[in-house]
Amino acid sequence: MTAGEALRDAEARLGQAGVDSPQADAEWLMADLLSCSRSELPLFTDTALSVDQQTRLATRVERRFRREPLHHILGTAHFFGYEFQVTGDVLIPRPETERLVELAVAFLESLPHPSVHDLGTGSGCIAVALAKRCPKANVIASDLSEAALRLAKRNAESLEALGQVAFRHADGLDALAKGEQVDLILSNPPYIPSGEIDALQPEVRDHDPCLALDGGPDGLRFYRMLAAEGRSRLNRGGRLMAEFGDGQEQSVAKLFREANWLDVEIADDLSGRPRIVIASAGQ
The missing domain is CATH 1.10.8 (Helicase, Ruva Protein; domain 3)
Structure with a gap:
């Protein structure tokens, strides 16, 4: 043949x-x-x-x-110009998320020694890509999944970013020590409403980790936490940037505005869809 x-x-x-x-x-x-x-x-x-x-x-x-995902079969996925190892322990990096890294790089470039917390790092694609593009940045990458952290560390090592990224096993903002603050919090948190997971494509429903998908009854569980607690974890002038799902922009923005963040913006992804909330902590 x-x-x-x-x-x-x-x-x-x-x-x-x-x-x-x-x-x-x-x-x-x-x-x-x-x-x-x-x-x-x-x-x-x-x-x-x-x-x-x-x-x-x-x-x-x-x-x-x-219906096993193609990238699970290949074992790798490309993100922001870098090749990452992927397994069923993490979400497959998506092109839409590259916009989140672009916005982060643009914000951090003017800071002399920026610090970043990538919350829910998964494969480490956001943390590692950011470290590669911002050599001055110190990046904290956290995840509740130990298997995801092991994979993220391997990706950081293979892309020569291990010395720039600190990996922490923790739930949410608990990855930061008491009183510890950063200039930027980044996250692509779970945002699928619990009741919609069974209707997802088999590649997602049957092969992606539920921990990385389930955003609670309305998909907004993690945004409530970020809006309520994130500002206290930021330095003066710091920002929080988080990806959200289709159609969630108004609900997510409302959560941050009601939590009295200084400024709340919605940015589109590379396909022109509302995808990222940018909230400023103020001076």
């Missing part, structure tokens, strides 16, 4: 499963098998696959057919 024939079979198989992008996913799996880029695949159309290669591809296609 040639690579071209196997690619067509894989695309058809994934289409039968209802995968959103069967052609792209089949190409990613084939490119990984052949150790090439997707754009180079046409060069291998007539290349004969070995029996071992056919078996490996078939196994991976079946995993994707059962």
Whole structure:
């Protein structure tokens, strides 16, 4: 069997499963098998696959057919120009979240020695990407999941950011010691309402950690905590930036305004959708 024939079979198989992008996913799996880029695949159309290669591809296609996320199968995901290891212990980094890092970098650039708390770090993608782009920053990355922290540390080590990021096993803002303050709190917290989790796509519902999805009955549990407690954890002039779900912008902004934050803004993600709340602590 040639690579071209196997690619067509894989695309058809994934289409039968209802995968959103069967052609792209089949190409990613084939490119990984052949150790090439997707754009180079046409060069291998007539290349004969070995029996071992056919078996490996078939196994991976079946995993994707059962709706295991593509990035879990590949074992990596790209975020902000860096490659991160991913497993079922963490959410897969999303392009939409890159805007959160962009906004953070823009805010921190003017500070001489900025300090940051990445709350709920997961794979460490936000903390590590920020550390790479802001060499002056000291970053605290916390998570309630010990498995997530282990993975985040591996990512920091592989991307040579381990000396710049301190990892702490803690729940929410408890990662900061009594009286400890930072210039910026960043978070992509759980924001799916509990009752909606069963209706999510199988890739999310069956493979993402529930701890990273469940935002309580209305999806706003963590924003209430951040609005009520976050300001006391910030230095003068500090900011809090947090991602939220589709349609939550008004509810999230209201929580911060009612908690008397000095200034509350909503920023769009890279696709133009309201995605990030920016709250200022004041001078």
